Amino acid sequence: MTSTVPLIVRLLASSVSVANRAGKIIRDVMSKGELGIVEKGKDDLQTEADRSAQRCIIASLSAQFPKVNIIGEEDNPDTEDEIPSDWIVIDTDKDILNIGCPSNLQGVKEEDIVVWVDPLDGTSEYTQGALMLKRDPWERWKMYLTHPFISIKWYLSLLQSNYGFLEHVTVLIGIAVNEKPVAGVIHQPYYKTLIGGEKKIGRTIWGIQEVGVGGFTPAPPPDALVITTTRSHSNPMVEKALQVMNANQILRVGGAGYKVLQLLEGVASIYVFASGGCKKWDTCAPEAILSAAGGKLTDILGNYYKYGASESRPNKTGVLAAVNNDLHSYALNRIPEELKDTLSKK
Numbered sequence: 001m002t003s004t005v006p007l008i009v010r011l012l013a014s015s016v017s018v019a020n021r022a023g024k025i026i027r028d029v030m031s032k033g034e035l036g037i038v039e040k041g042k043d044d045l046q047t048e049a050d051r052s053a054q055r056c057i058i059a060s061l062s063a064q065f066p067k068v069n070i071i072g073e074e075d076n077p078d079t080e081d082e083i084p085s086d087w088i089v090i091d092t093d094k095d096i097l098n099i100g101c102p103s104n105l106q107g108v109k110e111e112d113i114v115v116w117v118d119p120l121d122g123t124s125e126y127t128q129g130a131l132m133l134k135r136d137p138w139e140r141w142k143m144y145l146t147h148p149f150i151s152i153k154w155y156l157s158l159l160q161s162n163y164g165f166l167e168h169v170t171v172l173i174g175i176a177v178n179e180k181p182v183a184g185v186i187h188q189p190y191y192k193t194l195i196g197g198e199k200k201i202g203r204t205i206w207g208i209q210e211v212g213v214g215g216f217t218p219a220p221p222p223d224a225l226v227i228t229t230t231r232s233h234s235n236p237m238v239e240k241a242l243q244v245m246n247a248n249q250i251l252r253v254g255g256a257g258y259k260v261l262q263l264l265e266g267v268a269s270i271y272v273f274a275s276g277g278c279k280k281w282d283t284c285a286p287e288a289i290l291s292a293a294g295g296k297l298t299d300i301l302g303n304y305y306k307y308g309a310s311e312s313r314p315n316k317t318g319v320l321a322a323v324n325n326d327l328h329s330y331a332l333n334r335i336p337e338e339l340k341d342t343l344s345k346k
C-alpha cells in the first residue's frame, strides 16, 4: 500500500509521527530538569531538548528518505553519541496516507524536496517554563539568577502567567518543493485536552497544499482586530509596525509556530514581526499550513520567502501573516514605507 502513496504524502505522514516523538523528547528533557542551556548569540538559546529533538527528526527522516535535503536549526547536535534506538521513528500516520495528493505534487522526487526543521520553536519560552516548574520560590529565584537574560519585568510576568508559556513551544517540520512550502507539521507538545474525561497532552496540526489542514478544525478570525507578535524579541521597529495597525488587541506570545496556530484557531487575525530574527525553519511549516487553510505569510514588504536549500537562513525582512488576503493587504498597506526601506537595507 505504502509504495503506491505519493512521496510527498508519505513524507508528511512520517513527519507527523516524528514530530510526536520529538515532542515527547522535549517533555522528557523538561521532566529530568537538566536543560543544558547554551547561548548561541544575543537572545538566542539552545537546550538539550533542541539538540535531542533535532537528532531524532533528522535521523528518522533521513533513514526513510535518504535523498531529501533536510536542514535543521541546530548546527552541532552532539553527533558523537549513538542515537538511542527509540528515537528512530519508522511509524507513519495512517490517516494521512489516505489523503488525496494534489496533482502537481504527485511526481515529486526526493531530490526536489527541501525539509526545514525547527526542532523546538519558542526556546526562550521553554527555558522560562522550566523556571516556573520550580515549585519552591527560593529554588525558582536561584534559577532565575543563573538564567541568561531574563529581566525582572519578565520574571514578574512569568509569575503571573500561571506557568502558561510552555504552550508556546512547537516542533516545526516544513516541506518545500521548487522553493515553495507545500506541506508542513506543527506539533505542540504541551497542549492539554480532556478526551472522554481522560487527560491528553500534545497535539499535531498538519497541512498540505490544495487538500487543507488536519489535526484540528480551523476557526474563523475574531470580529475585533487582534494582532499577535513576539514577546521575547521586540525592538523599536517591531513596536512601530504594531502602533500603525490600529489594533483592538495585541497578543505577545512566543514562537512563529504558536502565532500561526493562533491565526488558525481564530484567536488572532494578523501576525506582525517587523524585524529580522526569524529564519527559514521558523516560517516554512507555518507558511505551508496557513496557506493550505486560505491564509498568507510573507515578509513585511509583502514578498514570499524562498525555501530552496541555498537560500540564506535569516528572514531579514520580517514576517507578516494573516488568515486571509484582505487582512494581509490591510496590514501591508499600513506598514510605513520608511520602515520597509530600513528593513530591506539591513
Ligand SMILES: Nc1ncnc2c1ncn2[C@@H]1O[C@H](COP(=O)(O)O)[C@@H](O)[C@H]1OP(=O)(O)O
Binding pocket: 042, 043, 044, 045, 073, 118, 120, 121, 122, 123, 124, 229, 230, 231, 232, 233, 234, 253, 254, 255, 256, 273, 276, 277, 278, 279, 282
Ligand atoms: N533575535 C532572534 N534570535 C534568535 N531566534 C529568533 C530571534 N527572533 C526570533 N527568533 C526565532 O523565531 C521564533 C519566533 O520569534 P518570537 O517568539 O520572538 O516571535 C523564536 O521562537 C525563535 O525561534 P527558536 O525558539 O526556534 O530559536
Ligand SMILES: [Mg+2]
Binding pocket: 044, 045, 046, 073, 123
Ligand atoms: Mg533557536
Ligand SMILES: [Mg+2]
Binding pocket: 118, 120, 121, 122, 256, 281, 282
Ligand atoms: Mg524557531
Ligand SMILES: [Mg+2]
Binding pocket: 050, 073, 118, 119, 120, 121, 122, 123
Ligand atoms: Mg528552534
